[in-house]
Amino acid sequence: MIVNGNSMEPEHRLGDLVLTRSKPDYDIDQKVVYKDPVVGYVFHRVVDLDDEGFILKGDNNDWLDAYQPKRAEIVGKYWFMIPGAGQVIRKLREPAYFAGFTIIIVGIISSIFLFEKRDVSRKRKKRDFMKSQPAITRGEIRQELLLFLGILALVALILGIYVFTKPVTKVYTDTMFYTHEGDFSYTSRNKDTLYDAATVKTGDPIYFLITCDVLMDFDYSFSARDLSPAENLSLAGKYKISAQLSDIDGWTRSFELHPVTEFSGDSFESKVSLDVCSIHDLILAKEEKTGAESRIYDFKILPIVTITGEVKGIPLQDIYQPEIAFQFNPTLMRMPEMEDGLNLNQEGFLTDDYIDLNTINIFGIEVAIIRARQITLVLFIISLLASAYPTWTLIRDIRRSDISRIQIQYHPLLVDVLDGNQENLGDQIVEVASFSDLTKMAERYGAMILHESKDSYHRYSVQDAQTVYQYEIDVFKDETLFPTIYEFRKALLRAIAEDQLELYYQPVVLLKDRSVIGVEAFLRWNHPDHGTLYPADFISHAEACDLIPEIDSWVTKNVCQQLRIWKEKGVSVVPVSINISPETILKDQFITEVTATILENMCDPNLIQIEINRSNQIFRDENIKEHLIQLNDLGVRLAFDNFATDSANQINQIFQMPIQSLKIDRTIIQGIKENRTSQRLVSAIAKMAKSLKIEVVAQGVESKEDLDILKAQDIEVAQGFFLGKLATADEIGSLLEKPD
Numbered sequence: 001m002i003v004n005g006n007s008m009e010p011e012h013r014l015g016d017l018v019l020t021r022s023k024p025d026y027d028i029d030q031k032v033v034y035k036d037p038v039v040g041y042v043f044h045r046v047v048d049l050d051d052e053g054f055i056l057k058g059d060n061n062d063w064l065d066a067y068q069p070k071r072a073e074i075v076g077k078y079w080f081m082i083p084g085a086g087q088v089i090r091k092l093r094e095p096a097y098f099a100g101f102t103i104i105i106v107g108i109i110s111s112i113f114l115f116e117k118r119d120v121s122r123k124r125k126k127r128d129f130m131k132s133q134p135a136i137t138r139g140e141i142r143q144e145l146l147l148f149l150g151i152l153a154l155v156a157l158i159l160g161i162y163v164f165t166k167p168v169t170k171v172y173t174d175t176m177f178y179t180h181e182g183d184f185s186y187t188s189r190n191k192d193t194l195y196d197a198a199t200v201k202t203g204d205p206i207y208f209l210i211t212c213d214v215l216m217d218f219d220y221s222f223s224a225r226d227l228s229p230a231e232n233l234s235l236a237g238k239y240k241i242s243a244q245l246s247d248i249d250g251w252t253r254s255f256e257l258h259p260v261t262e263f264s265g266d267s268f269e270s271k272v273s274l275d276v277c278s279i280h281d282l283i284l285a286k287e288e289k290t291g292a293e294s295r296i297y298d299f300k301i302l303p304i305v306t307i308t309g310e311v312k313g314i315p316l317q318d319i320y321q322p323e324i325a326f327q328f329n330p331t332l333m334r335m336p337e338m339e340d341g342l343n344l345n346q347e348g349f350l351t352d353d354y355i356d357l358n359t360i361n362i363f364g365i366e367v368a369i370i371r372a373r374q375i376t377l378v379l380f381i382i383s384l385l386a387s388a389y390p391t392w393t394l395i396r397d398i399r400r401s402d403i404s405r406i407q408i409q410y411h412p413l414l415v416d417v418l419d420g421n422q423e424n425l426g427d428q429i430v431e432v433a434s435f436s437d438l439t440k441m442a443e444r445y446g447a448m449i450l451h452e453s454k455d456s457y458h459r460y461s462v463q464d465a466q467t468v469y470q471y472e473i474d475v476f477k478d479e480t481l482f483p484t485i486y487e488f489r490k491a492l493l494r495a496i497a498e499d500q501l502e503l504y505y506q507p508v509v510l511l512k513d514r515s516v517i518g519v520e521a522f523l524r525w526n527h528p529d530h531g532t533l534y535p536a537d538f539i540s541h542a543e544a545c546d547l548i549p550e551i552d553s554w555v556t557k558n559v560c561q562q563l564r565i566w567k568e569k570g571v572s573v574v575p576v577s578i579n580i581s582p583e584t585i586l587k588d589q590f591i592t593e594v595t596a597t598i599l600e601n602m603c604d605p606n607l608i609q610i611e612i613n614r615s616n617q618i619f620r621d622e623n624i625k626e627h628l629i630q631l632n633d634l635g636v637r638l639a640f641d642n643f644a645t646d647s648a649n650q651i652n653q654i655f656q657m658p659i660q661s662l663k664i665d666r667t668i669i670q671g672i673k674e675n676r677t678s679q680r681l682v683s684a685i686a687k688m689a690k691s692l693k694i695e696v697v698a699q700g701v702e703s704k705e706d707l708d709i710l711k712a713q714d715i716e717v718a719q720g721f722f723l724g725k726l727a728t729a730d731e732i733g734s735l736l737e738k739p740d
Contacts, residue, residue: 001033001041002086007058008043017085018043020076026054031078034069041075042067094361142390143408149390153383160376163360166369170358173351176311178224180320182303182344186216186274202342205334212277216257218303220320221267224311235309235316236264241272242302245279245328247294253282257301272301276333283328297328314352322346396531402473403458406435413439414460415448428467438462438471489545491527492538496554500526503558505576505732507724508697511707511716518609519732520577520719521559523551543583552584556594559608560601562729571736575637577609586623591630598634605635611663612640625656632658639663639697643685654692662689666700669720673705683713690714 003016008031012018020033026046033043034056044065048055053068091097188200188211200206206214222235241258257272279299287293301324308317322344326333335342358369367375398405407414432438441462442449450461458473495501501523508518525533542548559576566573584590598605610631632638639661640654654662664685672678682698689696698710701720710718727735 001043002089003043005058007061008045009060011059012043012081013083015084015087015090017082017089019079019081021079022076026071026074026077032056033075033078034073035075036065036067036069038067043078142394145390146387146394149383149387153380153387156376156379156383159362159372160380163369163372163376166360167358168370169355171353172356173353174314176224176226176314176350176352178222178311178316178348178350180305180307180318180322180346180348181221181223182320182322182346183219184217184301184322184324184342184344186214188214203335205332206276207332208277208280209331212275214274214276216272216274216301217269218272218301219267219269220303220305222307223266227312233266233309233311235266235307235311236262237305237307237309238262239268239270239303239305241270242304243274244298244300244302245282246298246300248296249292249294251286255279279328279333280330283330295329299326299328299333300324301326311350314350316350318348320346393531396529402435406460410435410439410449413442413449414451417450417452430467430469432469432471435460435471438469441469488538488541489547492525492542492545492547493550495525495527496550500528501551501554501558502526503555503562504726504728506719506726507732507735508574508577508717508719509723511711511718514723516574516724516735517717518575518577520611521555521579522726523555548581549584549587552580553593556580556608557597557601560597560603563603563607564601565729566733566736569733569737571733573604573607574736575607575609577611577639579611579613579641582613582624585627591627591634594631594636595634606637609637609639609661612638612657612659613642628657637661641665654694659694661695661697663697663699666720669698669700669706669710670702672709673703679709679713682710682715686714 001018001020003012003014003018006014018033026032028046028048031043031045032054033041034054036042042056042065044056044058046054047057047064050068053070054074055068056065057063058065092101185202186200187202188206190198190200190211192210194207194210195204200211200214218241220239222233224233227233238260239258240256240260243255243257244252245255246252257274258270261268261270283297303320303322303324305320306318307320310316324335324342324344326335359366360369360372361367362372394408398408432441438449438460441447441464445462445464447462447464450463452459452461460471460473462469502525504522504524505519506522507516508520509515510517523535525538527533539548542551555578559578563573563576587593597603598608612628628638637660638658640657640659641663642665643662662685664682668678668681672682686696695717696715698715698718699720701707701710701718701722703722706720707718707722
């Protein structure tokens, strides 16, 4: 039960949640919950037991409970308490809080259900054409984003339905409490020594044989609660004071003690003289004429105050009529004894109805209904608009191929494995007709689906004891992206002709002042149906189609054109590095084509740097070596790419070529912080290259720690995402632009 009062304080406070357990018997001093037929459920302590039932009392109460429950009416004994939990439950009973709580719980359950099986981290030697790792990662992120946006839209929808059913405005009642304060006193001159003081004071009896003249004071004031000193009262009124004499037979006689008098403000003072002996004479005359004697007569002083005005802008009109009672007997006049003394205060209140904006309490914050409508509407629209593009791209990728559809739809069940593990499979291999059949087998055996890929071939397996269920897809054979290698060739040639290919550039930085001294060009294919494709996605297939020279020619031509554009814009042009394959360099017309392209675009050949792959084919073929020497004679710079990876003859090969730059492979830089061997290797390369007057470029700098270590190894030039990410030609042009 929820504690709804303070009767069990200080141990149990308002809003605490108390849990009880039923017991076969209950003893004195136990805290129990019982059901009162009038009040309802009560949580109090048992203090005694009699024939009527249990006697209970609240720890903070001075009285016993009026109801004595029987044993069957006790719900249970106190078990434990959760402080403040009752207030939370009360909040959850409100529609807005309950809706929000329900949505959160549904969202958490949905998240656990959808993402409890995460993809394991995977390392691949290369990405094949039809399954780009970034695309798969984007698919997973999109699903999580869509889940979040869906929950957001659902929250906005439910809150929107609630707030749109509420009126924008509401009638509120402003209540102002006020008090009429009256103060009454009387005095009389003491003509004898019967009193302690020379003056008869309020509360003292007045003996008719001692004194007759009584001076009465009546003071009035008006006060209002929560009224600041700056808020003045605008009040006025009138008052009069009368008296009334009566007996038990119903006889009354009225007297006017003070005439009607007007006053302004919130207070006044009045003085009234009363001859009590004349009233005593009136009583004697009445008894003599009527023969009816009464031992006690009631005598009342009756002030009547009528007050009007405004209190904090609220109109006020009220009448204050206190009664000051006295008793007469044949010898004296006195005030009756009262336990609380003479209290003439009278409470009142004013109400003022006004219309203001209706509000809703959302997690303790009061929000206007009109604003809540706007917020929910904006959230709903934003969530729908934000989900449009991810939804479209997700549908597009699902429709792109069976590979991408399977990866996106079933990625929690997939585990990527290395190829060539058939010897570890079971004795019996069963080929299933569809991937959905394979998922049924995975669900039946509670197993993960193993995914093995090589080039365009994909195998999915589920193993149960000695039986392995498999489903295979060959991208080209199964006509997922390009039905045949011929279709791929046609698509790539169209991409070259229609400029679907695009170059991005990464800065090469001089470390001592962070100036850009070069850039490297990177190729992307903006496919109209399949989005951005990376070189790892199509280069191997381009090699199979013998289209690598066409790609290299396109890259060389576009780099020369871009150099000319930068120069025309007044940009401080730096050398651009491009990767050219050995197959292209081997062509007889290669030197002629490069020369013609340079001349056509009026490029400085010193601004072109061709990066030579570390493949040993470069050095085995004399024609390639001859072409590289001719390029150097033309003025084109040559760089040795991916240096210091796996060839023991690389140092000797440097002396066979007119190399101007060595580019240390990124695999050496990765993990250089922890690998002392890599640090020593980089230091040795730097010293050797400096002695040969060859520039050294460290590739793949990803952090400040990498940069600091490279500087310590005497590396002067580097590139990587930490120093500069891939950028478009226009962005690089802005970076290199000369100051005015």
